[in-house]
Amino acid sequence: MANAQSIILHQFERSPFSEKIRLALRMKNLAWSAVEIPSIMPKPDLIPLTGGYRRTPVMQIGADIYCDTQLMLPELERRFQLPALDLPGHEGLAKMVGAWVDTKWFQTSVGVIFGEVGDKMPKEFIEDRTKMSGRPFDVDAMKAAAPILRDQWRTQLMWIEERLDGGRHAGTGDWLVGTKPGLIDVHAFMNPWFVEKNVPDFLERCFEDAPLTRSWYGRLKDFRGQAPEEISGQDAIDVAHSAAPRLKPASTAHDLRDFEPGERVAIAPDDYAKDWVEGDLVIANAERVIIARQDDRADNLHVHFPRVGYVLRRV
Incomplete structure (x- = not known):
């Protein structure tokens, strides 16, 4: 059964961005759990985790929620370093x-x-x-x-x-x-x-x-990895509820727009599916934004977004 250390991918089979992450999981031969989500709204067991973000996939590890594959891949590399995919010549x-x-x-x-x-x-x-x-x-x-x-x-x-x-x-x-x-x-x-x-x-x-x-x-x-454990959306919410976000010191050092930790902010994609997610700012740097949210079903969460392709504003 999935737990606070498990990789949980909220996805659907024909999603190309989900396949990008599935391929990385196969290449790294990692154990993971899959939540099959609808390809269209509503997504009643996803939105409590993301705060409104609706794109596919979403990756969850405990109470940390990762939005956008451009963050998921480096996070997998940071947490599970072998076998490496960020090879010499691939950096940047x-x-x-x-x-x-x-x-x-x-x-x-x-x-x-x-x-x-x-x-x-x-x-x-x-x-x-x-x-x-x-x-x-x-x-x-x-x-x-x-x-x-x-x-x-x-x-x-x-x-x-x-x-x-x-x-x-x-x-x-x-x-x-x-x-x-x-x-x-x-x-x-x-x-x-x-x-x-x-x-x-x-x-x-x-x-x-x-x-x-x-x-x-x-x-x-031809890459073959571990078959995912199929779990429900409620199972994933239960995992988040029983976990805590990974401890990170709040920091907005060198942020170009002078955001401060703890500010109430909202973030959304800059192209389509512009559903604003609100929360308290934890980290803002050149790579990512992390906001803290609280949800009645999932409890305390950190939701991670990339900086490129997203708009961050004060509420």
Whole structure:
């Protein structure tokens, strides 16, 4: 049964960002627990933990709640150092690659996929994504844009092919940087996986011009780790309630906006799903924001957000 030291991933099977974390867990061969959450609102057992943040996935360890995969991966590296994924040559560069695949390439993937299958989506899904994005879920516009986006998607895949070809000629192995797979490979894997799940024929066509990328992708898919323990959302809330956030000294040293520990603040993504999460500021630095929250069901929590891609304001 999951406890205060367990990794709990709130996710759903077809979520590409969840797969990014699942791949890292497999590569590190870590034990973990899975909470299957809905792909659309409401998410009644997630919101008590996050305070309103609704994106997928969310990672929980005890009463510490991690929002956004750009924080989850370095947290896994800090807590579980072997085998390492933040390898020599990946430092900093992995975050840069992650920023590309999570935004530009992911948005292109969304256009390719929904240009193909958007008219097959349930009404509830369309309504949820319209509300989340703040703009209409326009299937006709997606279909019209799909040919252009398919071209752009393949071009971005070919960047991986170019990198692998360069490594092959340099004799540095079969991975994007160096002789071992690491965080850069984890980030880059996500969009091909997402496309294969939804429009596999398109991915296969792209692979015709990218044989090194096809092999690289297959090697990453072959990683086998520990099967997750399936638990309920209430189980995860019970874990948080019986735990305490990991002790961290409150600090906003060198913060550019002069926030102070203990200030009442709110934070939200800067692009879509702008659900503000309120709490008392614990840490604000160049990497992350941690706010303290109290919930009737989950008790005392620390909710962690990355600084990039999020807006922090005083309440």
